[in-house]
Amino acid sequence: MNTKEMFFCDCHDLEHHFIVSTWDEVDDDLLEIYVRLRNDFPWYKRVWFAIKYIFGTDSANFTVVLLDIENAQRLAETLEDFVDKRAGGSKD
Numbered sequence: 873m874n875t876k877e878m879f880f881c882d883c884h885d886l887e888h889h890f891i892v893s894t895w896d897e898v899d900d901d902l903l904e905i906y907v908r909l910r911n912d913f914p915w916y917k918r919v920w921f922a923i924k925y926i927f928g929t930d931s932a933n934f935t936v937v938l939l940d941i942e943n944a945q946r947l948a949e950t951l952e953d954f955v956d957k958r959a960g961g962s963k964d
């Protein structure tokens with residue numbers, strides 16, 4: 873079973889979200905975190921963002937995500953569940 877948890881930034885900007893994804897069936901000790909850039913800008917703006925990114929003048933597209941306590945707790949539970957399943961429940 874694939875489990876996906878979506879986390880939203882406390883600033884409520886939809887660009888500042890990420891998804892944590894794990895699979896029960898896959899024998900893989902990797903957890904995926906999806907961070908996406910907006911792609912709904914016109915092409916010329918995306919080219920401009922790319923140029924600024926290449927020259928390191930703007931990092932606004934990769935910015936901070938602020939998690940409130942509820943989301944932080946949910947993230948901790950998601951990571952703990954993943955580690956428990958993959959590491960054989962080694963806590964305690």
Ligand SMILES: [Zn+2]
Nearest residue numbers: 881883885888
């Ligand atoms: Zn934010």
